[in-house]
Amino acid sequence: MAKPSTAKKEAERGSSNLALHRRARYDYEILQSYDAGIALLGSEVKSARAGHANIGEGYCRFKDGELWLYNVNIAAYAPARENHDPIRPRKLLMHRRELIRLQTAMNEQPRTTVIPLRLHLAHGIIKAEIGLAIGKRSYDKRDAIREREANRTIQRALRHSVR
16 A cells, blocks of 8 residues: 655645745734735746745735735746736735734734744635734844753753763
8 A cells, every 4th residue: 555645644634734934923923813815827826836936035014904924035937928017915805804913913012923834725725824922122033042942951951861
C-alpha cells in the first residue's frame, strides 16, 4: 500500500503554509489574529501555490471601509500568457462586523497596525492570517531575547541533570 504524499496529508488536515512572516512575532506584539480571504487573479493563485509569495514587508490599510493588503510580493507566473503586477494592492475579504471591530481597535489604540502573518491554504482556498499588532520597542525585543536565552539555559540544565 502506497503512502500518501506530504501535500496530500496537508490537504487532508485542511491547511498548509504558502508564505510566512517570520519576524512578525519578534517585531510586533500580536493582540488578535483573523483569517481573511484574498481577491487574487488566476496567475497569482498559481504563483502563490508554487511558493513564490513574500509577505515580509506587507501591511494592511483601510480604504473606503474595506481592508486592503499592500506591499505583498506574489511573483509573476512564468507559464501565464498575461501576468499580474507583483506588488499590486489586494482586497481582503472579511465579514463586516470583523472589519468594524478591527477598525475600532485601531482607532482606540494609537500604535496599532494590521500586518499579514501568513498565507495558507484552507480547504483549497488561499487565505491570509492577519494580526492586529503593536510594534515592539527595542528594549522589549532585548527582553524577549533575554527571556528566550534564559529558557534555553534552563532546558539545557534540565536535560543534563536527567543524564
